[in-house]
């Protein structure tokens with residue numbers, strides 16, 4: 395972990411994924427981030443996603459620093475080493491999925507997805523501004539008073555297009571295609587837009603362009619890109635939403651909410667006994 399990312403995490407903070415967890419099941423937030431209850435299992439999808447992120451980070455870092463395109467074999471090797479490293483760090487059983495029933499099938503799928511990425515990716519019309527950019531910014535309460543807690547986030551890739559606009563790119567792996575409405579409502583892009591505006595990367599009233607680079611987990615994987623944007627109204631709504639979440643945490647409002655998002659919740663036993 396870089397020093398900049400460690401410094402970011404040392405602050406009293408809340409990240410997008412913590413906000414997302416609270417909004418979707420505040421009791422899961424309580425188990426995970428307040429009580430730090432050890433989960434009963436660890437999903438293969440988590441380790442898989444981290445390893446793909448690691449390979450793409452290596453690709454863009456090499457491109458930014460040296461102008462070289464890493465060969466596919468190197469991406470595959472970074473992916474495999476990050477995948478094994480990530481799984482070794484947990485001491486609970488790994489929960490495998492139908493599309494990845496064991497480790498070799500996950501490696502096979504990851505390699506095929508990286509092949510699709512390597513073949514399809516093009517940076518024509520863009521320059522790389524930053525790779526894995528750590529940012530933080532203050533959050534406010536309902537009276538617009540700054541809180542001690544900072545919003546933190548690490549942007550996967552920040553590009554500049556040939557019109558001079560910043561484009562926030564988020565790498566995703568998914569079996570399903572994304573709908574435009576899910577892309578337009580995605581909270582993570584709004585959080586990044588908030589962080590960029592607060593850190594003066596863009597003017598307060600400027601639109602921030604967002605892009606999802608999605609690697610689809612299919613028999614023949616596909617690489618797809620989805621475009622969106624966020625403006626000052628979205629950032630204002632995000633600030634209100636964050637204030638509501640912080641008020642809920644401060645007042646210890648933690649309610650179970652069963653959702654399709656968490657069908658394999660690692661806290662189901664603690665939840666049952668709650």
Ligand code: SF4
Nearest residue numbers: 419650651656659665
């Ligand atoms: S099992 Fe469902 S309701 Fe319970 S904590 Fe997990 S996500 Fe929330």
